[in-house]
Amino acid sequence: MQVRLLGPVELRDERGAVPVGPRARAVLAALALDAGRPVSVERLARAVWQRTPPATAVTQIQGCVSALRRAFGPARELLVTCPPGYLLELDGDAVDALDFARKVVQARTATRRGDDEGAARLLRQALGGWRGSALEDVPGLYAEAAQLEEQRLLALEQRIEADLARGRAAELVPELTALCAGHPLRERFHGQLMVALARSGRRPAALEAYRRVRDALVGELGLEPGPELRRIQRDVLSVREPAETTLPHDPADFTGRAAETLRVAEAVTSAALPIVVISGRPGVGATALATHAAHQLRRRFPDGCLYTDLHFTAEPLEVLGRLLRMLGVAAPPPGLAERAELYRARTQGRRLLIILNDASGERQVLPLLPGDGGPGVLVTGRNRLTALPGAVHVELEPLPVGDALELLARIVGRGRAAAEPEAARRLVELCDRLPLAVRAAAARLAGKPHWRLADLVFRLADEDRRLGELAHGDLDVRPGLAASHAGLSARARGVFARLADGSFDRGEPDDLLEELVDARLLEVVRCEDSGQMRFRPPGLVRCFARELTFRTEVGNATDDGS
Structure with missing residues (x-):
């Protein structure tokens, strides 16, 4: 059985809609909104009669429940008597409003992970389940209907945000124009329209959109636009070219680290000046994780991505010079203080992602932190850098055995790895399950198709030659x-x-x-x-x-x- 609430209330079975009277329909809607939880007779009565129920309300609610059980037919046991009322035992998938809410939560997770395409797809599915105004034929649930309608608008705003992050600004302008006309005081739609117009090269139209919404807010409510709308106006007025993007390639064989990637994505997109420090043993894959996360987050930072190696010993003066040149400064000033001041000014308020790779300590990193209000920073290194103010720390351990074996199989071939499971497991353990060492071992095997995995295991077993066996080209621990x-x-x-x-x-x-x-x-x-x-x-x-x-x-x- 299915209950549909996002429009006229319906009960459906495998054959289609099941007829239900108006009072029983109100009871069904109230039960479905709280599927899996008891609903009191008092609340059911309010859903049917809105304000003051008749003296026979309890008897009439019992009659409605009996009618619903007949409508449920063989599934009548799903409607359970549960003092002080009743309980509808339906999964969330069987109630469209609950399924909608679940998809919205999944989309938020995808957005935090940097998966804007997945978020937009989930939100389109969620919004596609709406057939009109929520609970439109049950006036006794007007408060619940209003809440569902607000959730729909929030999901729509979220979907548009995901599409903006995917670079679909020009396509969104007609839809946003209509939404702003239908919701003249809803600031986020107007802000999204301004962003879409500005990114489509239509700055005058974006500023005109701001003027219109400001006039409406002042005229209707006597209020100036909120801080977010004013920030968007300032951004439109001071449009700057994106910085030079310098990211290395996303590692093609990147394996595992799903939880760590999600934590990095959530942290670097959530604070005023988000700083994430990724640390761990040499070879544990901190650089690979930072690069992988940066590629997933590029659309969230439309002003560009800056990547620079600190090589553990690089002086901040030298690094600031590199960063300023990426930001379009042809001749950076000579002094450290002057470079740091100019760097902060050039990055303040810009949606940049800055990756500082292989840092040695706080003294090296502090002068390289950008201005407030937009940039995100990923720092990698062996040291934990716990004295960096406000930083979120993500410490990497060696790969779990399963992920280390998966990395090995991706490089040497699944058939070859599966043919020697014990040797494969022993090999990754001899590599300390470090991604760099596993890659080096796998690259050697890929270049020696006549070797068995056990042959390399035999070589690695000798501690005096192990590091030599794990050096292959640039792969060296x-x-x-x-x-x-x-x-x-x-x-x-x-x-x-x-x-x-x-x-x-x-x-x-x-x-x-x-x-x-x-x-x-x-x-x-x-x-x-x-x-x-x-x-x-x-x-x-x-x-x-x-x-x-x-x-x-x-x-x-x-x-x-x-």
Whole structure:
């Protein structure tokens, strides 16, 4: 059975509409609005008689319920007596108003994820279920009908916003013109019309649309336009060319990280100056996640995307020069303060997405934060940068086993990976389930079609050669590990050296252990029994320590021989 509320109220079965009298129809509508929850007889009576019910209201409501049960036929058990009233046991999919609300929520999630196309599709489906005014033949539910109508208008605004983000401005102008005529005091429709006109190259028409809505608001209500409408007018008056977009390609084999991508998208589109820090071990895929999220969010930042590598050691003066040139400044001023001031002025109020890749610390990042009111910032690095004010932190762990195996299969071929499931699992574990290491191993296998996965597993099992086996072209975990090691104090490097021969233990000074943890060269494991912390190096970190020790020993032997 289905109940339709978004228009004249209808009860339908597999054959079509089922006749229901007007009072029973009002009872059905009230029950369907709260499907799955008890509805009191008192509320049902208000739906039927609006204000003052007759003395026989309880008896008449019982009669309406009996009539509905007859109309439900074999499905009559769906209408349950549940003191102090009745309950309709229908799923949300069977009530069009509830299905509409569910699709709207799904669309909001898609929008936060940066999937404007998916959001627009869901909202079109939701709005397509409307057949007229909600509950139009049940006057006793006028408040509920008004609420549904407001939800419809909000969904329509949301759908138009998604279409604007998809670059469909010119197509929306006729629809928005009609909506503004039908809703002369609804500011968001007028703001969307102004945006659509401006993005279609019709700035004078956009400013004229602002004048019309302002005259209507002042004339009808005695109120000036709200802050959002005034902001849009300022944007139209000060239209600037988009910045140079410099994003790297979206990784074609990007795998997993759905929850992390959604969190990044939600955070970077929700605050006045959104800053998201993505951190994790070298090779964990922070850069790949930032790039992937940026590609999904490009339509949300129509003024452009700026991407720059900080290479862990780049000076803010140099980086600001690069960013200003992307923003159209041919000759940036020489001083750091002057460059930072000009950068903030050039970015303030603009819907830019700025990616600062491979940052070392707050001192490096703070001068690179843009002006307020529009830009979003993604920062990646090994350090957590917890002192950045207002930042949202997304810390990446190695891939789950399933995602690591999926990444391997995408590169080497599903048939090849499926033929050796145990070797595939062992291979990704030897890579510490780091995306960079798995990609390197998979790329080697792709270039050696005569190798079995087990052949590479055999090679990786030797810790003295593992890092060498995981270097393939630009895919190499060593540089990230080396940069983390280079940032350590001399004392912490001494502790790190002891990872290679197994002499490292909990007796090391706490401050040095924490320094290694901060550099992502040690993992913290808390014992379940005692609650004490233990420290251990990940496998590839231990391999790197062995390499460093070997190089030191060889260097010392050479010096002695000379």
